[in-house]
Amino acid sequence: MKISTKGRYxxxxxxxxxxxxxxxxxxxKSIAKDNDLSEHYLEQLAAPLRNAGLIKSIRGAYGGYILAKEPKNITAGDIIRVLEGPITPVEGIENEEPAKQALWMRIREAVKDVLDTxxxxDLKHYDDAEPQEAYMFYI
Incomplete structure (x- = not known):
């Protein structure tokens, strides 16, 4: 599974x-400026997030967006599913042999577990956390 710019942004x-x-x-505009991103693209991403009930828009001169729920009640999985669709590392696993099906299912469950927990x-405080050792996995 590859997360596109939709999910990342x-x-x-x-x-x-x-x-x-x-x-x-x-x-x-301020989020785009602070992160060197396209404001127009962020506007396109805000609509599905708003429609999913994750953010609310506030109109007016001092308007913008706010979270619809507390940060502890929104998971990365909620966001990724809205913007990227279902979490699936491989399409059409029903046609695979049982051993491969089991592998793809385990990978899917591991990714879902990380995103849903x-x-x-957690993410807003990540910069405050002590640096973690980086691991690289090859599959």
């Missing part, structure tokens, strides 16, 4: 809103 929006949770609305609250 959508996570960026949501993490920034989580960092400013309780401080009032945040404009996509990682909240925006």
């Amino acid at each position: 959508g996570l960026t929006i949501m993490i920034e809103l989580a960092r400013k949770f309780g401080d009032g609305p945040t404009s996509l 990682t909240t925006l609250n």
Whole structure:
């Protein structure tokens, strides 16, 4: 499974809103500027996030976006599913032999577990955490 810019930038929006949770609305313009991203593209991503009930838009001169729920109640999986669709490492596994099906299912479950147990609250504090040892896995 490859996460596209939709998922990556959508996570960026949501993490920034989580960092400013309780401080009032945040404009996509400021998020785009702070992260060197296209404001127009972020606007396209905000619509499905709003339709899914993850963010709310506030109109007016001091408007912008806020999280619809507390950061601890929104997972990375919620965001990725809205923007990328179902979490599936391989399409059409029903046609694979049982050994491969089992492998693909284990990979899917591992990815789902990470996404569904990682909240925006975890991600907004990531910069505050001690550096973690980096691992690279080859499959």
